[in-house]
Amino acid sequence: MTEKATIHRLETGVQGLDEILGGGLPELSFNIIAGPPGSGKTTLAHEMMFAMATPERPAIFFTVLGEPPLKMLRYQQQFDFFRKEAVNRSVYFINLSDDMATGDLDKVLARITAAVEAHQPGLVFVDSFRSVVIASQAGEGSFMGLQQFVQQLGMLMTSWQATTFLIGEYFSENDPNPVFTVSDGLIWLRQSVDRNSVVRKLEVTKMRGQASLPGQHTFRISSAGIRVFPPAQVAVRGQETATPPKGPPLSMGVPGLDDMMGGGLPRGYSLLVAGPSGSGKSVLASHFLQEGARCGETSVIASFEQRPNLSRNRAVSDLIDSGVVALVRAPESDLSVDEVTTLLLAEVRRLKATRVVLDSLSGFELMVAPTFSEDFRQSLYRMVSALATIGVSVLMTSELEDRYTDLRFSPYGAAFLTDAIIVQRYIEVDSRLLRVMAVVKVRASAHSNELRQFVINEDGISIGQMLPEFQGLLGGRPTRREEHDDDDPGQD
Amino acid sequence: MGGTSKGTDPNLDFLVVGGHEAARVAEATDTTLRAIDAVLSPIISERGMAALYRRSLFLIRQERPWLDPAYAADAAPGDYEALRSALAGQADADALQGAGALLSTFHGLLVSLIGQSLTDRLLGSIWDQTFSSGAAVQDVSP
Numbered sequence: 001m002t003e004k005a006t007i008h009r010l011e012t013g014v015q016g017l018d019e020i021l022g023g024g025l026p027e028l029s030f031n032i033i034a035g036p037p038g039s040g041k042t043t044l045a046h047e048m049m050f051a052m053a054t055p056e057r058p059a060i061f062f063t064v065l066g067e068p069p070l071k072m073l074r075y076q077q078q079f080d081f082f083r084k085e086a087v088n089r090s091v092y093f094i095n096l097s098d099d100m101a102t103g104d105l106d107k108v109l110a111r112i113t114a115a116v117e118a119h120q121p122g123l124v125f126v127d128s129f130r131s132v133v134i135a136s137q138a139g140e141g142s143f144m145g146l147q148q149f150v151q152q153l154g155m156l157m158t159s160w161q162a163t164t165f166l167i168g169e170y171f172s173e174n175d176p177n178p179v180f181t182v183s184d185g186l187i188w189l190r191q192s193v194d195r196n197s198v199v200r201k202l203e204v205t206k207m208r209g210q211a212s213l214p215g216q217h218t219f220r221i222s223s224a225g226i227r228v229f230p231p232a233q234v235a236v237r238g239q240e241t242a243t244p245p246k247g248p249p250l251s252m253g254v255p256g257l258d259d260m261m262g263g264g265l266p267r268g269y270s271l272l273v274a275g276p277s278g279s280g281k282s283v284l285a286s287h288f289l290q291e292g293a294r295c296g297e298t299s300v301i302a303s304f305e306q307r308p309n310l311s312r313n314r315a316v317s318d319l320i321d322s323g324v325v326a327l328v329r330a331p332e333s334d335l336s337v338d339e340v341t342t343l344l345l346a347e348v349r350r351l352k353a354t355r356v357v358l359d360s361l362s363g364f365e366l367m368v369a370p371t372f373s374e375d376f377r378q379s380l381y382r383m384v385s386a387l388a389t390i391g392v393s394v395l396m397t398s399e400l401e402d403r404y405t406d407l408r409f410s411p412y413g414a415a416f417l418t419d420a421i422i423v424q425r426y427i428e429v430d431s432r433l434l435r436v437m438a439v440v441k442v443r444a445s446a447h448s449n450e451l452r453q454f455v456i457n458e459d460g461i462s463i464g465q466m467l468p469e470f471q472g473l474l475g476g477r478p479t480r481r482e483e484h485d486d487d488d489p490g491q492d
Numbered sequence: 493m494g495g496t497s498k499g500t501d502p503n504l505d506f507l508v509v510g511g512h513e514a515a516r517v518a519e520a521t522d523t524t525l526r527a528i529d530a531v532l533s534p535i536i537s538e539r540g541m542a543a544l545y546r547r548s549l550f551l552i553r554q555e556r557p558w559l560d561p562a563y564a565a566d567a568a569p570g571d572y573e574a575l576r577s578a579l580a581g582q583a584d585a586d587a588l589q590g591a592g593a594l595l596s597t598f599h600g601l602l603v604s605l606i607g608q609s610l611t612d613r614l615l616g617s618i619w620d621q622t623f624s625s626g627a628a629v630q631d632v633s634p
Contacts, residue, residue, distance in 0.1 A: 069536045074607045084610045095537040 013051020253291025275424030306365030
């Protein structure tokens with residue numbers, strides 16, 4: 001015997017789950033879906049079942065005492081994945097509560113066997129397994145009874161070539177439950193509570209025969225079903241572009257700015273536009289999007305403003321309406337960065353977009369669930385890297401409290417994450433607030449070091465000249481020089 | 493004509509086939525309930541089916557005191573003998589009307605819980621095939 005057994009992997013039909021599992025669900029595996037009540041176990045099981053079941057590979061969903069089957073059918077059919085036409089054709093619901101009530105697990109097993117013989121399912125679900133545990137204790141009162149039951153069930157299902165799922169609540173991770181030993185796969189669903197915020201998380205703690213993605217991954221349940229958000233690097237796997245991406249730098253759409261940047265924004269670069277409130281960051285971003293549209297490129301903008309319609313200008317709205325720019329509106333709260341990455345990447349793929357705008361990091365951070373706050377910087381780094389990997393250029397705006405005592409670019413250390421930085425500042429001259437802008441960094445590019453005045457008018461940003469007659473601009477209150485000298489004030 | 497069109501109430505025409513005799517109505521009702529039982533009990537358990545049946549009886553018996561014995565009967569799940577006796581003992585028109593009310597109520601109850609389309613999916617064949625032509629009633633006549 002030199003050839004290995006071939007393990008086919010089933011597509012679960014749950015968005016993002018196959019990536020986490022390591023390429024799908026191994027056929028004929030014996031799996032446990034565990035988690036507390038309300039964590040989405042039955043929903044996950046149903047979604048997988050309706051996606052995988054066919055008349056040739058039917059599924060049996062055994063319901064045990066837990067949730068009354070009528071209620072389960074009533075609620076589960078609210079999801080889009082619930083195909084009513086599949087019921088009694090490729091999906092069979094069978095209730096075991098009458099047998100389970102006796103506590104005689106032999107009888108239960110016999111009933112399961114009979115059903116399996118009758119329908120020859122390729123997929124078997126038992127929900128909820130907690131009831132089996134309780135029944136076994138009520139019956140013979142021995143833990144071995146349960147273990148034997150599980151082992152026999154596992155053996156039976158494998159022999160009958162069925163991929164099996166036990167759905168269980170109240171399993172404790174620390175409890176050396178014999179069921180865990182027998183299982184090939186173990187999927188935990190959790191609800192992580194931090195203050196007033198609840199985030200759903202999924203973890204594959206065991207998946208025999210393949211490399212699943214370790215760690216907890218956020219997911220959401222909507223009327224469409226479950227959507228799991230894999231980490232950014234995994235989400236772009238297989239789509240990597242040549243590094244650096246080919247093509248001329250992207251034009252920013254603001255006259256004079258490309259020259260300041262040494263020719264524009266190199267493809268695949270991330271650009272941080274930092275500045276105080278009202279300095280024109282979003283206006284710059286809208287130039288960036290409009291220029292993309294003018295050049296025949298498509299873009300995606302993720303808006304994290306509380307009232308996006310107010311903050312977005314007309315030109316960008318028109319681009320969104322015309323479909324050249326896709327708008328990603330993240331759910332209101334309890335976000336994870338991976339979730340936003342998933343939504344962004346989906347739109348980037350759909351439009352084959354080359355430009356992405358995140359407006360703003362400050363709003364983004366406010367919407368991220370508290371449980372992810374500490375990891376915000378790392379997650380952001382992974383997101384930006386993933387976007388760069390597929391050759392997309394990213395413009396991020398960041399609100400910066402204007403402190404005139406130091407030169408800062410971002411409260412998140414995002415300056416380090418990005419390839420290019422443009423900073424905008426206010427200065428006071430003759431009792432007026434004027435705006436200045438500088439290109440602080442464009443990695444591997446000979447960019448300008450000029451601090452240039454700019455104005456915002458009905459056409460957007462108009463970059464003016466330097467103010468060589470003033471000094472101390474970054475201090476916010478420049479003073480007029482007594483006499484000109486030729487020192488170049490630019491530095492770093 | 494034939495059976496229930498999707499999304500409508502069950503067609504109970506089969507109850508009147510073969511005349512309005514109470515005994516025939518009782519027989520057809522019993523057969524129908526057992527057919528429903530055979531479909532639903534595996535899915536929602538025998539007790540789940542029995543609960544729906546008793547709820548339906550409860551809802552229609554207020555206007556039909558003659559159904560009280562059927563409701564009070566301590567019948568095992570799947571045993572519709574008490575109902576059958578009650579129906580058979582009525583005037584033909586009352587039996588027909590009572591049986592129709594019971595099956596319609598049962599159907600409506602299920603629809604309220606799991607929706608019309610899933611109810612049709614599960615029970616449609618009973619209305620459509622078993623009794624649509626009325627021939628089945630004659631098949632089971634004594």
